[in-house]
Amino acid sequence: SQQGEEDPQALSIQEGENATMNCSYKTSINNLQWYRQNSGRGLVHLILIRSNEREKHSGRLRVTLDTSKKSSSLLITASRAADTASYFCATRGGSNYKLTFGKGTLLTVNP
């Protein structure tokens, strides 16, 4: 079974609204990272939250981490059409250096 699973799989909102995406994982982690992928382009790193952190902010992004529930959420406030992209959570755990990704949430922000 996969480590990171994003929820919902797709989300469509209007510009100016907030978008919340969730990620659940199964095993213990060292950190959790969120990435964005615009259509046909590479992965852009958004934010990293470590296992001993509960919340982190970066501009319009807010990430929370609940290790007891093995879940994280990514909140994008005041969304813009340019935020339209696929968003992935990726976890790194144990002595592994590899990232384990979920299938992603496709966010569409309508102007």
Add this chain to the structure above:
Amino acid sequence: EAGVTQFPSHSVIEKGQTVTLRCDPISGHDNLYWYRRVMGKEIKFLLHFVKESKQDESGMPNNRFLAERTGGTYSTLKVQPAELEDSGVYFCASSQDHTDTQYFGPGTRLTVL
């Protein structure tokens, strides 16, 4: 500072042919990773280099895939012979330390016909 670069951006080959993908990590990054995403599936880890040494190649699908990083700078991923199921996007990433953020390249889209 230049980011991670990958070449080519797209490759279309026939089944049975050989393809070599190249990744240039961010300068000074000792850690280099290969991942791939096949259609409809999640992005999956292939392998991890520290300098020129393979640290973890547990994600390599089979012996048709060969990754190298001679000299500890750029890396190549060769698929020989390519099969239809190898189609997908191959991403390379690098980080300064293994605990740090991994920075991804734009990916190479491989299509095997």
